[in-house]
Amino acid sequence: MFWRMTKAVLILPGTALIYVPLFIQWLGDGWPFNRLQSGALAWVMAAILAAPAFALAIKTMTQFLHEGEGTPAPWDPPKKFVVSGPYRHMRNPMLTSVILIIIAEAVALGSLALLGWGVGFFILNTIYFAFVEEPGLARRFGKEYLDYKASVPRWIPKVQPYVPPHSG
16 A cells, blocks of 8 residues: 555656656746745745645545545545545645645745746646546546535635535
């Protein structure tokens, strides 16, 4: 199980959080973006964003591994529908954590290009979820997923937690 998750993390969040940002930095933050000034305050703000985002990422990946018996990877998805913890408040807390970490990187490095990557990553994932992932979850988990989807927002956390119909 450890190696399954390690592979998924190195490929998926690794690409979004390390490989693409390194490529952007290697390009030199050039056109159409430019570099902002960053300093100690930017690093503090970035840490304030990144710390809870990392905790959320670890929590949700652990849930997929233990409760869902799978990984975040599309080639090794959870076998069981996960609807506890952060998933009771929003449908995509794992990706939300990744987006917040990208924004934290942009703030820390003063990079509009990384901020642009964060926006692009959000848009790409929104399209992917709407047209690929959510229809696939509906096929795999049926009414259970459709009830959940109707009650829990995709990105903005819902204050009142979702309670699955069968749990009372």
